[in-house]
Amino acid sequence: MARSIDLNADMGEGFGPWSMGDDRALLDIVTSANIACGLHAGDWDVMAATMKNAVAKGVGIGAHPGFADLHGFGRRRMDLPRETLQNLVRYQLGAAQAMAAAAGGKVRHLKLHGAMANMAAEDADMARACYEAALSIAPDLIIMVLAGTAQQGAAHDLGCATACEIFADRAYNDDATLVDRSLPGAVIHDPDQAGARMVEMVRDGAIITESGKHIPTRIDTICLHGDTPSAVAIATQVRKALQDSGIRLAPFTGAPV
Template sequence: MTQTVDLNADMGESFGVWTLGNDSALLDIVTSANIACGFHAGDPDVMAQTMKLAVEMGVGIGAHPGFPDLRGFGRYRMHLPLPQLANAVRYQLGAAQAMAKVAGGHVRHLKLHGALANMCSENYEMAEACYRAALEVDSEIIIMVLAGTQQQKVVEALGCAYAAEIFADRAYNDDATLVDRALP
């Protein structure tokens, strides 16, 4: 097993007339990018532009699916039936793959966003539904998981390629999940 450090950031989160972040500056620094797929942030034009820049700069492209929550930036917990959740992941990954292909690249990894990721770090069945859905679309995709959580247990059970991540700028609970941003 090869161990490397991948400096990774979320981007492609602007949409419509709203600009969020400086993707071109971040792409000078990171080795891979989690690009929003339109549900929690981003839109088709932003996705296309961000993926084009990532390809030009040699940055690995990742799909960053989230809950359908533009207003809350994907940070509101939603309790969706697992089949509906799986379809949302498939849909967003498919959109990311199409945009990456047109940009001359490919989606190499998937990382869940915000509340979806947080809930999957706590809930095995939810994580399994999301990751199985992604693997049905692309059996070779690398799943990025929060190290030491239910997410990691799922990918290990599935036997798929995965990368375990840590956040340098966040606090952790004793069970390896992230401390809520609202708490000090």
């Protein structure tokens, strides 16, 4: 199978003395890192340390903005005016750019977090508002989108550099959105299952939903969540399964969709 795929993980999600996930281990596995910007998780010191480690490992740096919801980890839906939402994205991207520059790196891409991402996956106008805000201060930014959703449609309309993402550890609904975390089977914890399903999706060029439906889509990157107990084991197995299947690992290029 002569093609390449990027592996990304959400990280930098600790806060003060509280750590979350094994970012150091994940940085040896992934090719791109989505780093929390301090509002749903993370803080200035966590951002600085994560950026520094990503630069040292040669991993692509991404801003990972979410709602200002530390207590809910950015997973609670919020209804914000368009201008407020856009300023929220700009604020977090600006912080990420500053911390990356201080670490000798550069923010290469942007990926929305949690409820903000889920809402944008359902609402193209919201997705476009978020992406326009980010591109207004970083026109060359690669926008990472949930493949097959309204996010991808918004990025297509904008004609911006884009990376289409699928999830290794999440189940899918038949509209390509993620199964709600509160439902049984929404989160996949078995590394072998995660590895096998990623090989199948990349091979078929399609999202495979919980019902077995195939949704054809471009796939540029696979998300490996860092905040679950089996995160490193899943990431390791997904990487191995892809390589064993002849799929090369490399950062995404960001071609328009």
